[in-house]
Amino acid sequence: xTEMLRLEGxxxxxxxxxxxxxxxxxxxxxxxxxxxxxxxxxxSTLLRCVNFMEVPSGxxxxxxxxxxxxxxxxxxxxxxxxDLVPIRARVGMVFQHFNLFPHMTVLQNVMExxxxxxxxxxxECEARARxxxxxxxxxxKADAWPSHLSGGQQxxxxxxxxxxxxxxxxxxxxxxxxxxxxxxxxxxxxIKELADEGMTLLIVTHELGFAYTVADxxxxxxxxxxxxxxxxxxxxLAPREEQTQSxxxxxxxxxxxxxxxxxxx
Amino acid sequence: MGYDWDxxxxxxxxxxxxxxxxxxxxxxGLALLFGVPLGLVLALCRLYGNALIRWPVGLVIEFLRxxxxxxxxxxxxxxLPILAGVEINPFEAAVLTFSxxxxxxxxxxxxxxxxxxxxxxxxxxxxxxxxxxxxxxxVILPQAVKRMIPAFLERAIELMKTTTLVGTISYADLLxxxxxxxxxxxxxxxxxxxxxxxxxxxxxACSLGVRLLETRMARSGESTxx
Numbered sequence: 034x035t036e037m038l039r040l041e042g043x044x045x046x047x048x049x050x051x052x053x054x055x056x057x058x059x060x061x062x063x064x065x066x067x068x069x070x071x072x073x074x075x076x077s078t079l080l081r082c083v084n085f086m087e088v089p090s091g092x093x094x095x096x097x098x099x100x101x102x103x104x105x106x107x108x109x110x111x112x113x114x115x116d117l118v119p120i121r122a123r124v125g126m127v128f129q130h131f132n133l134f135p136h137m138t139v140l141q142n143v144m145e146x147x148x149x150x151x152x153x154x155x156x157e158c159e160a161r162a163r164x165x166x167x168x169x170x171x172x173x174k175a176d177a178w179p180s181h182l183s184g185g186q187q188x189x190x191x192x193x194x195x196x197x198x199x200x201x202x203x204x205x206x207x208x209x210x211x212x213x214x215x216x217x218x219x220x221x222x223x224i225k226e227l228a229d230e231g232m233t234l235l236i237v238t239h240e241l242g243f244a245y246t247v248a249d250x251x252x253x254x255x256x257x258x259x260x261x262x263x264x265x266x267x268x269x270l271a272p273r274e275e276q277t278q279s280x281x282x283x284x285x286x287x288x289x290x291x292x293x294x295x296x297x298x
Numbered sequence: 299m300g301y302d303w304d305x306x307x308x309x310x311x312x313x314x315x316x317x318x319x320x321x322x323x324x325x326x327g328l329a330l331l332f333g334v335p336l337g338l339v340l341a342l343c344r345l346y347g348n349a350l351i352r353w354p355v356g357l358v359i360e361f362l363r364x365x366x367x368x369x370x371x372x373x374x375x376x377x378l379p380i381l382a383g384v385e386i387n388p389f390e391a392a393v394l395t396f397s398x399x400x401x402x403x404x405x406x407x408x409x410x411x412x413x414x415x416x417x418x419x420x421x422x423x424x425x426x427x428x429x430x431x432x433x434x435x436x437v438i439l440p441q442a443v444k445r446m447i448p449a450f451l452e453r454a455i456e457l458m459k460t461t462t463l464v465g466t467i468s469y470a471d472l473l474x475x476x477x478x479x480x481x482x483x484x485x486x487x488x489x490x491x492x493x494x495x496x497x498x499x500x501x502x503a504c505s506l507g508v509r510l511l512e513t514r515m516a517r518s519g520e521s522t523x524x
Contacts, residue, residue, distance in 0.1 A: 086421060114429070122427025132422035136440045146426035149436055191422075198426055 035062040036098055037202055037233045038083060044091030045078050052078045054257035055092065060202075063231040067244040067265070070254035071280060076237045079254065080204045083235060084124035085117045096120060097201060122150055125195030129207040131187040133179040139166065139190050140175040146198045158197075165193040169223050185216030189223055196227075203227065205236040221247075241284055245269050253277045301487065308488045311479045318475030319496055325389070325471065326458045329396035333457075336397065337404025345409060346430070362402035368463050371395045375467045388469035392461065400457045407449045411442035444515065451508045455501050472496060 038060040045053040052075045060066055068076040081087040082094065085101070093110065094101045101120060105111040134142050143162035147153045153161070166172045169189035179187055188208060195203060205224060209217040221243050228234055228247050238244055244251055244265060251268040253261040253276075261274045272278045343355040362370070375391035378384070386394070415438050423433035465474035476493035480486040 084425060086424060118427055118429050121425055126425040128418060128421065128425075130418050132416075132418035134419065134422070134437055134441075136444065145436065146428075149432060150427040194422075194426065 036060070037062050037064075037096070038235075039095040040079075040083075040092065041095070042092035043079070043082060043089055043094065045075075045082055045087060046090040052257055053082070053089075056257075056259060058252070058259065060233060060235065062233055064249045065228040065234040065236065065247055067248040067251045068235065068237045068254060069239075069241075069244065069251060069268075069280070074254040075257040076254045077206055080126075080206050080235055080237055083202070083204060084121050084126050085112065086121075086126070088112050088117075096124070122146070122198055123201050125198055125200035125203040127188070127191050127195055127203070127205045127208045129210050131179075131184070131191045131211075133187055133190055133194070135179050137179075138175070139171065139177050139179065139182070142179065142190060143194045143197045146194065151198070161197055162193070165196045166190070168196065168226075169193045170219075183216060184212045185219045188212065188220045192220075192223055192227075202233045202235065205234065205238065207237050207239070209238065209240060239284070241269060241281070253280070303488060304485060305488050305492070307483045308479060308485050308492060311475075311483070312492075314475050314479060315472060315493065315496065318470055318472035319500070321389075321464075321469065322458065322461055322471040322473075323500075325392045325396060325461045325464060325469070326454075328393045329400050329457055329461070330454060332393070332397035333400035334404050336401035338408050340401060340405035341408035341412065342434075344405065345412060359402045359405050362399050363406070367395070367399055367460050368466060370399055371463055371467060388464065388467045391467060392464040392469050396457060396461055399460075400453065403453050403456075404450070407446050407453060408442070410449070411446035412438060414445055415441050447508060447512055451505060455505070458501060459497070 036059060038058070040056050040058040043053055043056040043058075044051065054075075056075075056079060058066075068079060070076045078087060082089050083096075085094075089110075102110040102112045102116065133139075134145065137145065140159070140162055143166055144155075144158040147158040147161055148155065163172060163175065166175055169192055171186060171189055171193065174182060174186065174190070179190065182190065192208075208224065209220050212220065217240065221240065224234070224236065225243075225247050234247075236244075236247070246265075248265045250262065251265045252259050253268055253272070253274070255274075255276050261268055261272060261277045268277065269281065272281060340355055340359055343351050344359065347355065371391065374395045375386065375388065378391075379386050412434075419437055419441065420433055423437040424430075428436065461471060462473040464471050465477065468474070470478075472493055476489045480489040483489070
């Protein structure tokens with residue numbers, strides 16, 4: 034087993050607000066981790082600390098076995114932008130609002146990273162971009178503008194854009210929360226395919242059924258701490274903690290019956 | 299009763315007006331050529347510079363925006379030669395003044411354009427490993443510039459009209475020529491009507507051109523955000 038990510042006592046503060054209060058987590062290569070929790074529990078912040086969209090206030094992040102940041106004076110770790118930029122290139126991220134570049138075609142969106150960040154030759158970038166667009170089933174939309182795509186298609190392009198960097202870990206930050214319900218499935222299918230292929234994934238989602246299907250481990254966050262952690266059937270079907278139980282009850286309040294109710298005569 | 303219009307007298311000097319127009323376009327064009335890039339630099343300093351850069355730059359921008367252009371023109375034409383000991387002709391003074399003055403306005407247009415781009419665009423660029431500079435160049439500015447086009451055009455029109463002040467330091471622009479012709483022909487109404495018509499034609503043609511460009515970009519689907 035290869036360790037891809039290790040968080041040690043990760044703390045994140047925004048001014049006086051402590052959002053993460055000491056997170057310890059180790060993720061092995063090929064694992065799929067789903068983070069659950071109420072809004073404000075810190076799950077998105079945790080994700081954003083992994084690729085240093087947010088710089089941690091305390092604790093340590095190890096990526097691919099290497100500690101990130103330099104030891105500064107005392108306990109502080111200093112992070113320089115110069116060190117963080119190559120790390121972000123190795124950790125892919127998909128956002129709730131897709132954030133495609135609207136002034137570029139679909140193909141250009143996917144080529145942009147390999148071309149300008151990795152500096153690969155144009156022909157190689159295009160081949161790579163087409164490969165990942167095909168992978169998310171949108172090779173035929175290569176020359177379209179993002180604004181002409183449905184939300185689900187845009188999100189799949191965003192996934193292709195992240196994959197084109199050939200990252201070692203992929204982060205999904207509520208990737209389906211902004212989508213119309215009928216478009217959620219196609220994006221989840223794409224993510225599941227990545228999980229099945231052995232990509233290392235950290236996923237923040239509210240889709241419990243998806244979490245159950247795809248996760249190797251589910252973490253339940255509450256008030257900046259990991260409250261409960263385990264295999265999906267443990268955390269989702271037999272949660273130990275009262276907070277986890279009430280969170281799951283809240284999500285499952287209105288559910289369709291498995292079989293249609295008998296019609297009254 | 300009715301005024302007896304006589305354009306013939308004036309049209310005899312039409313080539314003089316055209317020469318004046320040429321000078322107007324020269325000053326306007328050069329002021330844009332220098333003012334726009336300088337405006338971008340000022341905007342970036344104001345947005346991303348450290349405090350030591352941000353404050354002085356902000357002060358300069360505000361100073362250039364809030365003082366009357368004619369005072370600036372006089373200052374560069376009369377005061378600068380005395381203070382710096384350099385000879386400066388009316389043309390140079392005009393280009394210098396309007397480049398600096400318009401750069402302050404363009405700086406604010408750039409700043410507004412850059413700030414109007416959603417945070418998500420920065421984040422997406424950052425997430426694929428772009429540095430701030432690269433994100434700015436590849437992702438933010440191309441979108442910002444597109445959004446800035448109307449404000450940009452507005453400033454350029456304003457600039458062209460403001461350059462009429464150069465007559466006060468005897469630079470022979472369109473309005474200066476019109477004034478000359480008016481004095482020699484006593485046909486002020488006709489001359490200034492024609493001069494106004496020339497400004498209208500030139501500026502209106504430019505606006506139409508820019509609007510055409512905008513609709514073409516919109517049709518390609520490119521300019522629609524998200």
